[in-house]
Amino acid sequence: MTIAAQPFAFELDLAHAALVIIDMQRDFVEPGGFGETLGNDVSLLQAIVPACQAVLHAWRRAGGLVVHTREAHRPDLSDCPPAKRLRGQPSLRIGDEGPMGRILIAGEPGNQIIDALAPRPGEIVLDKPGKGAFYATPLHNLLQQAGVVQLVFMGVTTEVCVQTSMREANDRGYDALLLEDCTESYFPQFKRATLEMVRAQGAIVGWTASSAALLTALP
């Protein structure tokens, strides 16, 4: 399958690819979560949900492997470095009780993936304590067992957890494609810059494409 992408076409091999959906959880997309407590307008992120949903449905129909991640810490915060918890001056810190339960804690209402993109049985769901999806998770092993060498990325936020995960993927030997209208940042200029830096220098980190380009190519 050839996907019209930048800086040049991406040859997708669905049998050896996975769709990786980064942190589309209530903490980042809905008011009252980690994103808002950091001072951000979370409504910006809601705009990508329909495009993400269309890709997820098409990917499932095509029989592709799906991976969902959540940025999540254990209730005892043993996997949350103090430097992360104490950084900045948020109104609520990781582990504090917020309107959607404890901020960024596994199992809390705010930590759930939004209903529109809810995982189905058989899909991989990973809790990740860091920004990158490979750090302190079994993701690399799971992908290797499944024979996956290409990753298609969606999710939030573009320059934080998505870009970090793409760079980690790069160093582990994966080709990575980022869907431009299926990722968003609280800072539009950071999204634009990330898309540019990913595909610069002949796809130094990976490719970018519209969701329409992927949907056209999928069976």
Ligand code: TIU
């Ligand atoms: N703050 C911000 O932009 N992002 C995060 O803290 N985590 C993710 O990107 N998932």
